[in-house]
Every structure is written in C-alpha cells, then in structure tokens.
C-alpha cells in the first residue's frame with residue numbers, strides 16, 4: 666500500500682492499471698514560488714515541495730508517492746496546466762506540428778528508502794486538425810492536464826515520433842517506480 670499524495674486522476678488511473686494498491690491524499694504546494702525556466706528543474710522543485718508537504722502532513726508510516734509534470738515546448742518553454750479554454754487553445758497551437766518533451770519527476774519515500782526518478786518522453790506531433798482541435802477544446806478533457814495534452818487521447822493520432830514511456834507523459838512513470846513500490 667502507498668499514499669499517492671496527488672489530486673491527479675491521471676496518476677490514480679495509472680496506479681490502478683498497474684494493480685498498485687494506494688490511497689489518494691492530495692497535498693497543497695504553491696508552484697508559483699518556483700523560479701526557473703528549465704522544465705526539469707521545475708518538476709524537480711515542484712515535486713520535492715509536494716514531498717515535504719506530504720511528509721509533514723502524513724509522516725512515513727505509509728510510503729509516500731508524489732510527482733509533478735510539465736511540457737517543455739518547442740523552444741524549451743515550460744507549458745503547464747491551461748488556466749482556461751483560451752489558454753488551452755494557445756498552448757495547443759504552440760505544440761501543433763512541433764517537437765516537445767513531457768517531463769515528470771516522481772519521489773517515492775518510506776521510512777526505509779527514498780527513490781526519485783526524473784524522466785521525459787519526447788514527441789513529434791503532426792499539425793492538429795482544426796475541427797478536431799475545436800472539438801477537443803469544447804470537450805473540456807484538456808482540463809487538469811499539463812500543456813492541455815492527452816497523449817492517450819486527442820494527441821495520439823498526431824504522434825509521428827515518440828521516445829520514452831507513455832506513462833511518464835501521462836504524469837507518472839509507473840514502470841520505473843513499480844519495482845521499488847513492491848520491495
């Protein structure tokens with residue numbers, strides 16, 4: 666059993682798909698305080714902040730799992746969750762037909778061990794179809810997702826090249842974490 670200290674339904678879904686027993690206990694951490702333009706540094710500091718908040722709130726009786734995910738855009742810019750529909754459209758037009766990296770940093774900490782992984786999955790997308798893009802924006806499925814991206818959904822048909830795990834892109838590199846969760 667682990668404690669997923671995240672409000673993310675994507676992360677919960679991934680743990681369920683991999684038959685990993687967990688309880689879900691979201692924690693608050695203000696990511697606005699992080700001062701960096703580097704996606705890897707951002708997810709490291711954001712996830713570390715979530716871990717510190719989780720340990721203060723729950724202790725280590727049940728191993729803690731936290732994570733943070735952002736997109737590094739075509740020019741390396743950090744793309745986070747869209748604020749609203751217009752922001753989602755702006756971001757999606759930024760990544761349409763472009764190469765991006767989706768970066769996730771996860772920390773797994775128990776009383777006996779501390780495991781950290783920072784991974785990226787690289788994509789090259791074909792240009793998004795305008796009608797499909799508007800339909801996706803209308804659906805609201807982009808909400809709560811870094812860069813308004815759904816690699817297993819809207820973005821999937823446009824993937825021309827991929828390098829890395831889909832789970833990393835969805836917010837939690839479960840294949841990498843699992844051996845440590847079962848130990």
Ligand SMILES: Nc1nc2c(ncn2[C@H]2C[C@H](O)[C@@H](COP(=O)(O)OP(=O)(O)OP(=O)(O)O)O2)c(=O)[nH]1
Pocket residue numbers: 670671672673674675676691692732733734735746767809810811814815816817834835836
């Ligand atoms: N289903 C899906 N979710 C994605 C994809 N890319 C990113 N995400 C999700 C994973 C995370 O829930 C979210 C990234 O935001 P954060 O890392 O800040 O986590 P979130 O605010 O959701 O929860 P937390 O801060 O952990 O309580 O985007 C994707 O391609 N598919």
